[in-house]
Amino acid sequence: MNIAKVEAGGRCIAVVSGSEILIGDVQDALDLMATVRYEADCDHIVINKSLLSESFFDLKTRLAGEILQKFINYRLKVAIIGDFSTYTSQSLRDFIYECNSGNDIFFLPTEQQGIEKLSMVK
Numbered sequence: 001m002n003i004a005k006v007e008a009g010g011r012c013i014a015v016v017s018g019s020e021i022l023i024g025d026v027q028d029a030l031d032l033m034a035t036v037r038y039e040a041d042c043d044h045i046v047i048n049k050s051l052l053s054e055s056f057f058d059l060k061t062r063l064a065g066e067i068l069q070k071f072i073n074y075r076l077k078v079a080i081i082g083d084f085s086t087y088t089s090q091s092l093r094d095f096i097y098e099c100n101s102g103n104d105i106f107f108l109p110t111e112q113q114g115i116e117k118l119s120m121v122k
């Protein structure tokens with residue numbers, strides 16, 4: 001796992017990258033949050049969807065809700081980036097729409113859009 005620290009809009013944003021799945025369950029998400037806070041001292045995170053287990057995107061597993069609730073509970077803002085058009089589930093599309101309408105979790109196509117969006121939220 002690599003963490004790049006970016007300053008944008010007066011905010012510290014951690015851009016997390018890697019070559020393997022980092023979040024497969026709730027504990028992995030908590031570990032990532034702690035690592036980002038400790039190593040980068042940021043409370044805004046951009047992470048590529050390829051670093052999340054595919055079960056995250058199957059809403060029947062409840063994994064997405066449990067993980068994203070942890071981000072909200074620990075006051076971390078997150079932008080998950082990637083191409084979400086490959087998912088055909090209407091409930092997942094609705095979930096993504098609702099997240100993007102809020103102020104904590106965003107699903108966006110590019111890293112730059114993730115950084116821009118997170119730079120505008122407290």
